[in-house]
Amino acid sequence: MGRAIISNIQNTISNGDYVIDGLLLASGKIEIEIEVNSNCDILLKNIIDVKELNIVINRDSNVVLSFISEDEMNDSNINITVKENATLSGYFADFAEKTLNLHCKVNLAEPGASCTYRVASLVAGEDRKLVDISIDHISPRTYGKFDCYGICKDKGKIVVAGTSHVFKGAVKSKAQQNSKIMVFDESSDASTKPILKIDENDLEASHGSVVGKINDEHLFYLTSRGLSEEVAKELITWGYLRPILDGFKEEDVKNHISSLIERRM
Amino acid sequence: MSTLKIINLHASVDGKEILKGVNLEVSEGETVALLGPNGHGKSTLLNVIMGHPRYEVTEGSIYFDDKNVLELSPDERSKLGLFLGMQAPSEIPGVVNSDFLKAAVNAHREKPISTYNFYKVLDAATKELKMPFDLATRSLNEGFSGGEKKRNEILQMELLKPKLAMLDEIDSGLDVDAMNVIADVINKEKAEGHGFLVISHYARLYDMIHPTRAVVIINGRIALDGGPEIFKRIDQTGYEFIKTEYGIDIEKEDVEMNKVSIGTCAVKESVK
Numbered sequence: 007m008g009r010a011i012i013s014n015i016q017n018t019i020s021n022g023d024y025v026i027d028g029l030l031l032a033s034g035k036i037e038i039e040i041e042v043n044s045n046c047d048i049l050l051k052n053i054i055d056v057k058e059l060n061i062v063i064n065r066d067s068n069v070v071l072s073f074i075s076e077d078e079m080n081d082s083n084i085n086i087t088v089k090e091n092a093t094l095s096g097y098f099a100d101f102a103e104k105t106l107n108l109h110c111k112v113n114l115a116e117p118g119a120s121c122t123y124r125v126a127s128l129v130a131g132e133d134r135k136l137v138d139i140s141i142d143h144i145s146p147r148t149y150g151k152f153d154c155y156g157i158c159k160d161k162g163k164i165v166v167a168g169t170s171h172v173f174k175g176a177v178k179s180k181a182q183q184n185s186k187i188m189v190f191d192e193s194s195d196a197s198t199k200p201i202l203k204i205d206e207n208d209l210e211a212s213h214g215s216v217v218g219k220i221n222d223e224h225l226f227y228l229t230s231r232g233l234s235e236e237v238a239k240e241l242i243t244w245g246y247l248r249p250i251l252d253g254f255k256e257e258d259v260k261n262h263i264s265s266l267i268e269r270r271m
Numbered sequence: 272m273s274t275l276k277i278i279n280l281h282a283s284v285d286g287k288e289i290l291k292g293v294n295l296e297v298s299e300g301e302t303v304a305l306l307g308p309n310g311h312g313k314s315t316l317l318n319v320i321m322g323h324p325r326y327e328v329t330e331g332s333i334y335f336d337d338k339n340v341l342e343l344s345p346d347e348r349s350k351l352g353l354f355l356g357m358q359a360p361s362e363i364p365g366v367v368n369s370d371f372l373k374a375a376v377n378a379h380r381e382k383p384i385s386t387y388n389f390y391k392v393l394d395a396a397t398k399e400l401k402m403p404f405d406l407a408t409r410s411l412n413e414g415f416s417g418g419e420k421k422r423n424e425i426l427q428m429e430l431l432k433p434k435l436a437m438l439d440e441i442d443s444g445l446d447v448d449a450m451n452v453i454a455d456v457i458n459k460e461k462a463e464g465h466g467f468l469v470i471s472h473y474a475r476l477y478d479m480i481h482p483t484r485a486v487v488i489i490n491g492r493i494a495l496d497g498g499p500e501i502f503k504r505i506d507q508t509g510y511e512f513i514k515t516e517y518g519i520d521i522e523k524e525d526v527e528m529n530k531v532s533i534g535t536c537a538v539k540e541s542v543k
């Protein structure tokens with residue numbers, strides 16, 4: 007049941023589960039091409055220095071790409087091209103204690119290409135994070151969805167930038183963005199920059215973005231049943247970040263991510 | 272015996288005074304029906320007793336077990352034996368109901384309960400309340416029907432065994448079967464000597480749990496405090512007699528204004 011290891015600079019893969027383990031990489035640049043009509047699950051872990059990751063998902067393929075950030079990690083650029091009727095499901099679990107810029111650009115290049123990208127991020131203390139996801143809708147009937155759930159506390163700073171660009175001719179496309187960031191205290195700072203660039207009339211687009219304090223109604227509900235404010239906040243944080251675990255298959259990976267969250271609560 | 276003592280309580284929300292001098296005593300073994308027209312401060316009173324942060328107490332005091340309740344945080348009030356079953360329980364995304372219930376149970380114990388024992392207790396309680404066990408594994412109140420939320424409130428009361436449970440319209444949205452189930456749990460707790468302060472608009476629940484007293488709150492004050500015959504009379508004739516017999520003018524809730532503002536917001540939402 008183990009995952010096949012990807013460690014070359016250039017790779018062509020088909021059906022299967024793969025891992026890109028930063029500890030086994032020779033170079034900061036990786037290219038992966040997914041063959042037509044494949045189902046792939048790719049896990050990125052121990053990523054320290056991947057300056058550039060380029061992925062091409064060919065026609066009719068479905069790819070799950072799950073990514074865990076690490077404390078030693080440097081800034082990363084991910085570029086993904088999604089071809090005809092192919093799908094990308096991206097999950098980024100970002101609980102590293104680190105100042106970090108993550109840039110991810112998804113190109114929905116051919117008709118029917120689809121992408122859902124989910125990010126969960128926690129910033130605290132000295133962390134300054136930029137999560138920058140941009141999705142280009144080039145072709146008709148493309149679907150792009152970006153969700154970001156963030157917790158910002160103890161002087162942390164986060165900027166979530168989501169750009170959806172629907173090009174002329176990308177008719178019947180659908181672009182969605184949703185960011186929710188919970189700010190625990192006055193010293194922390196979070197902002198979202200949702201951008202919708204629309205060059206086409208025949209489409210559906212929506213974005214919602216909320217940056218706010220922890221819901222005092224929720225806090226009251228939990229504390230009125232005897233939970234201390236601290237425990238209540240932990241439960242709420244946990245509930246907020248937990249859904250990202252759905253993007254990770256193995257129990258030990260889920261446990262690892264859980265411990266990354268827990269150590270910072 | 273534990274007694275809740277409320278003395279000259281004034282409380283406001285957003286600078287508007289809602290409670291205007293409430294005096295009330297409830298002893299541990301009592302079951303008190305709390306009545307009053309809509310918008311006159313019933314829920315506010317219970318929320319203030321439990322320590323909701325949005326309500327500001329401007330005057331007066333609350334004691335339970337001779338402890339000054341107003342100095343305590345909501346979790347300390349809970350540990351003292353107070354419980355509020357809410358009119359509109361929060362939906363909290365991602366928080367697993369059983370994790371929350373276990374944390375609540377543990378908050379009331381010296382030593383944490385073992386997972387095995389917790390599930391045994393939870394299993395028995397959900398069966399008693401005729402709740403599907405999967406409600407325990409779902410996100411707290413998220414996507415629960417109105418009735419499921421109310422049962423989940425009673426489930427928490429059952430697990431925490433408060434000395435005084437305050438139940439705010441716990442029966443609204445319940446069918447007769449569900450009401451029977453909840454009344455059984457309340458009656459069982461009553462038999463153990465626990466006290467209740469129960470808001471309901473329906474005589475049906477009161478007929479099942481037999482309050483020993485009825486208290487009517489009007490214009491933010493206790494207007495009547497007496498025997499169970501009061502809620503029977505209100506059920507049959509409404510609140511009119513309080514005006515004619517006691518000379519208390521019943522202020523109308525500014526429902527109209529609320530409706531207008533909700534309407535305007537809704538329009539704004541849909542335009543966006």
Ligand SMILES: Nc1ncnc2c1ncn2[C@@H]1O[C@H](COP(=O)(O)OP(=O)(O)O)[C@@H](O)[C@H]1O
Nearest residue numbers: 284289307308309310311312313314315316325
């Ligand atoms: N959280 C709140 N924010 C603003 N107004 C409130 C809030 N809670 C209660 N009120 C106002 O206080 C008054 C009394 O409300 P409430 O105590 O809920 O009445 P009841 O439970 O008797 O129907 C109403 O006018 C209501 O609009």
Ligand SMILES: [Mg+2]
Nearest residue numbers: 313314315358
């Ligand atoms: Mg009410």
